[in-house]
Amino acid sequence: MSAITDKWIKLFNNVNNSQELDTFLKNVSGKGLNEWEQLYNDYDESKNLLIEEALEQCEWILYIPQQRLKTRINWLDLYKPLCYKYVQKIYSIVETKNYISDKQTFIESIEEYFFDICMNISYRTVVLEINDLRRNSKLLGESREDRYKYYIDILLRDKEYIVDFYKRYPMLYEVLDQKLKNISFYIQEILNNLEDDIQDIQNYFKVSDLQLFKINFNAGDTHSKGKTVCILNFKDKDIVYKPRNMILDVNLKLFAEEFEKTFGISDTLFIPKTLIKKGYSYVEMIEIQECSTLEDVKIYFENMGKILAFLHLFGAKDYHGENVLASGRFPYLIDNETILHFSENEKINTSVHKMYDFVANSVYSTGILPMTLYSINNNKGMEIGALNSGARRESPYLTHKLSNVGTDEIRIEKVFKEVGSFPSTVRYEGENISCSNYLPQVQQGFEEIYRIFVDNKSVISKMIKKYFNNCETRYIYRNTNIYVQLLETSHHPELLKNRYDFEMYFLRLYEYGDISNEFDSKMIHDEINQLKNDDVPIFYSDSSNNNISNGVKEYILSLEGESIVEKILNRIKIASTSNLVRQKRIINMSFMGTELFVKNIEPLKRKDFGRELFVKRLLSSRFEHDGEISWLAMLAMDKNYDISPMKYDLYSGTAGILLGINSLEIKELEELFSGVMKYTVNYIKDFSSDITYQNIGAFTGIYGYLYALCVLKESNKDISLEIETFIFETIFRTKDIVSNLDNLDIIGGISGILGVLLKVNSTFKGNLDILNLTDKLMKLIVQRLLKIYAEEGSWISEDPGYAHGNYGVIVQLYKYSLSLSTDSNIRKMIIQCVQDYLRKEREELDHNRVLKIRKNAKYYSWCNGIVGIVKAKHYLLINGLSDKLLSEEVEYYSKDILTNGLNLDNSICHGNVGNLVILDSILPVQTNQFENAIHQESNQYLLEKMTYETDDWGVLTGEMGILMANYKAGRKCLNELLLLN
Incomplete structure (x- = not known):
């Protein structure tokens, strides 16, 4: 293999040798490896003459x-x-x-x-x-x-x-x-x-004298042979020059004017004045302006809600903070290439696909809502939504900066670059204003426009056809950031020594498409031609016929399926009040997921809804496809969030939903059981074949599903699954991950897995293969936990709590000890560890008897607070741990929780309802007292849910858990679940 070939192979991810490279090159370029090497060598010989001829003239020297x-x-x-x-x-x-x-x-x-x-x-x-x-x-x-x-x-x-x-x-x-x-x-x-x-x-x-001063070219990437948006700086006025026909913007403005006149409203879409010419346009320069009053700030956010409704119903994409400009109370749309966005029809095979498709076509995808661009590698995020906090932003990706400038040790450093605030960020009295206090205004504006569409579908559909047929609109084949990154890396010195190194580098794009597909092949070919001009590739489509062309109007191919206009008409056709609720949930979740949510409006008037409303809400919010049933869910962490189909876990997924349905025996919910089960089985089969340490836990991963299967098996539930085979195979293929798992807690770590293995053992006593496998794995876990305690005096530093701390470990270890004979050394060691931990805890208590919990945790909660600790102490007490103080401690802290433990949350995990459910299993008081208290807290929970709608249907933080709390059988199931009994 030549040095040239070896160098080229390293440019690709899926090419491993010269034969594969030769095949690849023939497929994508029509020339084999030998021809490419010859071209490389010929260029080496001719380049000297090329440069000498280019620099032969000497005028440049002077x-x-x-x-x-x-x-x-x-x-x-x-x-x-x-x-x-x-x-x-x-x-x-x-x-x-x-x-x-x-x-x-x-x-x-x-x-x-x-x-x-x-x-x-x-x-x-x-x-x-x-x-x-x-x-x-x-x-x-x-x-x-x-x-x-x-x-x-x-x-x-x-x-x-x-x-x-x-x-x-x-x-x-x-x-x-x-x-x-x-x-x-x-x-x-x-x-x-x-x-x-x-x-x-x-x-x-309306300018009397146009004297051009200069052209500002710093307004965007270059496309189509060096063309870019630029600003013409005239003596008395700035005008934006755009190198394309802006008929779409003109029609948007006309559409907005007719919409306002027809429905008697004002301030809907804000589009700069645009003078269109053949192939280019002049656009009014909108200046960023502060709001004059706080009332104007409210109006601005209401207007953003209106814009969000239009963009959602148009199917628009990419309206991030750079494409909306705040001029007083008016949010101007300053880049409308993607407002009519073509997207290929997705084939819907499962409920998961159906839900992903729903999210992809929801308000979530417009770019307007708060969202974070997150780099997993750098563990950093940056706001990109047009609605944002207005805070200082820093790119989550490393960029180049020259250091040691002025010395021969000049070098390139990688730094996180500070990024200015968005033009969409509204300002008042010199300060950026966060959207966090203005969610009600956004919702109000959104709902006003959306309801007009719902109530006037025929009239608006005619307007859509009138203004948007045969419009040129941007076609997004690939994310612009990918092109920018490709161009930057193509400037690497090693690629600039020979034209065929440079061209070979761009052929990498073919690895990210289907070469056998005519459309992909033609598009990638055109992308590379544009990239070789140091341009960001750009493509356009026709709103009526799906013809795709490049930036210089060369036709590439016509795509099958509905046209952009047809898709808009269909979106209007299916607009409904139920979909309005779904969209409003996503709006709320975007504010919550980015930690911009503030409860600043009064909840609905207090009312006794009854348990039936929980059932009705669960039923109406489900997604169904081909016999599968599930719900949407949100995962949020560090101001980053993801709205996606519900996973299969116990905490907030379908394993918990299945246990809830099974425990409640409510007819309407029982009818969902087989559909939820089918969804869960298929989800695991299709999406979770590669189990990692992140999705293995008892509450957050596959072991939680194993726990649910055990409970369902004990309930004699028909689930049409070879349970024993599935459980054995799952434990067998995950045993190495479990053995090396660093997490010790019960939520996602080995203590929780120990609890599930104990449950599996008790459920399948007659299956020797399962028993042998689980025994080996449990012994390994227990030995490891005992060793850690012997070396460190605890398992999880500075966290005694149940969910993520030491008491979760204690309960599962003690539960394991109960399965051993009384003279077992391991049993004695476990009991000694537990008693030693209790002794040290008591020695640290002051006269107030306040238990130490992890930093920033809710004191009165199951997950990290004393409610989970009391639950654990009660478990030790009723299961025979020899300790004279346990009984008094359980009684004292239970009464403390009952007296002082109400907080602003109502979830099972860390709220009032969960606290009451747990106390109901501990305190010897009238059941009615707890049922009444749970009912009142559940009612409050539901009031807030109906005020701030979200997709949160699971057991530990969602509506299924609250519903279960309102039934005796449900409370029993919850208490067993929290202990993994």
């Missing part, structure tokens, strides 16, 4: 760029051969344009743009070059600053050095030259168009 650039761009002389010819070209054009007020200033702004481009593309190569010269002692000077100065003042002014530099990096020269050439043509196009359109611009924007 060219002196403006002095102020030197403070930012030290390597000006390196770019002179490239910038000179294009600056001269622009200069000759500018001389003929009388509407440019100060030609010298205008030229200097273009010149600065050219040099900035060169710097941004080449800095990696130049930094490498300087360091190579330093390491080879080719830079003269006493200090590192002197040697850098030598590079700037001597080498970069030596024509032979510059020629040699570009001979070594010929693709750098080609990329820079093509980029500047394309942009020069674009500037010439703008200036010529402007000359033709001066009178129209003056009339349309």
Whole structure:
């Protein structure tokens, strides 16, 4: 294998040898590996002549760029051969344009743009070059600053050095030259168009005298051979120039005007004034402005809610914080390419697919709602939603920054770059305003517009056809961030030495598509052609016929399925009050998931709803497909959230739902059992074949499902599953993960798994294979837990709690000891550990008898507070642990909880209802007392749920758990579940 081939193989993820590379290259380019290597070698031979011819003219040597650039761009002389010819070209054009007020200033702004481009593309190569010269002692000077100065003042002014530099990096020269050439043509196009359109611009924007000062090109990525949105800075007014026909924006404005007139409302869609021409447009420059009053702030958020409704019903995407601009109380939509978004029809095979499709087509996907761009690798997130907190933002991804500038030790550092606030962030009295206090206004605006659509489908559908047929709209084939990353990495010095290294790198895109699919093949081919121009690829579709074309209007292919307009009409057709509730839940969850949720409106008037309403809500919120039944759920952590189909766990998933249905024996819910069971079985089969330490736990993973199967088996439930085989195989294939699991707690760790294994043992006493397997794994877990206590004096530092702390470990260890003979050494060791822990706990108590719990935890809760601890102590007490103080402790702390333990939450896990359920199993008082208290707290829970609708249907934090608490059998099931009995 040649060195060239070896180098190329390393560029790909799925190519492992020369034969595979040869096949891949033939499939994607029509040329085999030998042909590519020949092209590589031929280019090596011809590149010297190429560079020498390009730099043969000497005029650039005498060219002196403006002095102020030197403070930012030290390597000006390196770019002179490239910038000179294009600056001269622009200069000759500018001389003929009388509407440019100060030609010298205008030229200097273009010149600065050219040099900035060169710097941004080449800095990696130049930094490498300087360091190579330093390491080879080719830079003269006493200090590192002197040697850098030598590079700037001597080498970069030596024509032979510059020629040699570009001979070594010929693709750098080609990329820079093509980029500047394309942009020069674009500037010439703008200036010529402007000359033709001066009178129209003056009339349309009501400006008397247009004198162009400069063009600001810092408004976005380049597309379609160097074209980008830019700002024309005139003497008295700024106007945005967009290199495409903006008929869609014009029609949006006309649609909004007719909508407002038809339905007697105002302030619906805010679109800048737009003058369209053939292939380009002039757009009103909207300035960011503060709100004048707090009332205007409220109106702004109400207007955002209205916009959210339109965008949702249009199927719009990508309306993040950069694409909405706050001008007083008006949120302007400033980039509407994706407001009519084409998306391929997804084939719905399961309930999971149906729910993912629902979320993908919900308000969640518009980009307006609060959301976080999260980097798993860097464990950092950044707000990107148009609705946001207004707080300082820092990119979650590392970006490049030059350090040691001015020395020959200059290098590139990776840093987290601070990012400015969004233009969509509303401001008042000099401060950014968080959306957190304005959820009611967002909901109000959303509901107002959505209900108009529900009640006037026919009229609005006609308006949609009238204004949006045959409109050009952006087609998103791949995330723009991927293109940006590809372009940045294509500027690596090693890829700039030979054209065919450079081109080979872009062929990686074929690994992320289906080569055998005609559409993918054509799209990737076009993507690569655009990337080779150092442009971000861009594509468009027609709203009526699904024809896809690239940025220079070359037709690629027509997609099958409904057109964009047909999809909008269907969305309007299925709009309903029930869907309105679903969308409002997602809006609420987006605020909660990003920790921007504030309870700032009065709940509904207090009312006795009764248990039946819980059942009705569970029934009405389910998703069904092909006999499968489930619900949506939200997972939130560190201001990042995900709305997705309910998983199969005990905590908030379908395993818990199944236990709830089984315990309550409510006819309407029992009819769901087989559908939920089928969903759970298929979900595990399709999505959880690769079990990791993250989804293995007793409450959060697959072992919780095993626990549920045991309970259902003991209830003689017909679940159409080979339970014993499934349980054996699951334990067998996860035993190594369990053995190496660092987490010790009961929620996701080995203590909880120990509890489930004990349950499996008691349920399947006659299955020797299961018993042998579980015995071995339990012994391993117990030995490990005993060793940890012997070495550290506890299991989980500074957390005595039940769910994530020491008492969870204690209960499962003690439960295991009960399965052993009284003379067992392991049993004695466990009891000794438990008694020792209790002794140390009591020694640390002060006269107030306040138990220490983990930092920032709720004191009166099951999960991390004293309620779980009391539950554990009660378990030890009733199961015979020899300890004279336990009985009094259980009674004392139970009464403390009953007297002082009410808090603002009502969940089973960490709220009042859960506390009462647990106390009901401990205190010898009238059951009616607890039933009445649970009913009152459940009623309060439901009042808040109906005020702040969310998808939270599980057992430990959701509505199924609260429903179970209202029934004696449900309370019994919950108490057993919390102990994994």
